[in-house]
Amino acid sequence: MIKIHRYKVYNGPAPTAAAQQKVTTGTAIKTMLQIATPSTREIQLISWGFTLDAVPASAGQVELIQTDVAATVTAHVASGVQPLDPNAPASLMTLGTSATGYTASAEGTVTATRTFDAQLIPPTAGALDLNYFYQFMPDERPIIAISKFLRVRCTFGAAVNMTCWVAFDE
Numbered sequence: 001m002i003k004i005h006r007y008k009v010y011n012g013p014a015p016t017a018a019a020q021q022k023v024t025t026g027t028a029i030k031t032m033l034q035i036a037t038p039s040t041r042e043i044q045l046i047s048w049g050f051t052l053d054a055v056p057a058s059a060g061q062v063e064l065i066q067t068d069v070a071a072t073v074t075a076h077v078a079s080g081v082q083p084l085d086p087n088a089p090a091s092l093m094t095l096g097t098s099a100t101g102y103t104a105s106a107e108g109t110v111t112a113t114r115t116f117d118a119q120l121i122p123p124t125a126g127a128l129d130l131n132y133f134y135q136f137m138p139d140e141r142p143i144i145a146i147s148k149f150l151r152v153r154c155t156f157g158a159a160v161n162m163t164c165w166v167a168f169d170e
Contacts, residue, residue: 005088006046008167009081010036011102011152022053022083022161023103025060025154031071031104032164033152035081036094037144040085043168044094045116045142049133050164057122058157062132062164065119067149073101084167092170116142120128121156146167 011033012021081091093100144150152164
């Protein structure tokens, strides 16, 4: 019997003495969180979400996509990919600056994507909740193939701060 483990990862280091980190979106397309599957393991998405700390001054978009090319990111450490079961082993996702991490400094040249969700963010106060959460139904849960990259990516004309996360089974 294969045991499946569930993990949750945020776009910042695991909080210790400080609160969960929020990251500026910047004013161009930016990968806020990236998860890299190794050549031996795929993942199935359970849920994802994000929080903005202010209404953006201009319209924006936040998307959850699979890509074939890595962004250059701040590398997560193993403790940043948190098991939701305290008895689960460490995640097998690939860690590194071109693997699992957050706050991209370079997007890479993406040639193929699969979009799992996309949210348009209007620049109107009260037009939407600044918190978004989506839990996939069991029959619609996307599977990220081996050696691919799951990204939470955003595009804003004016920067705001964002915290985002993804929960998955591996």
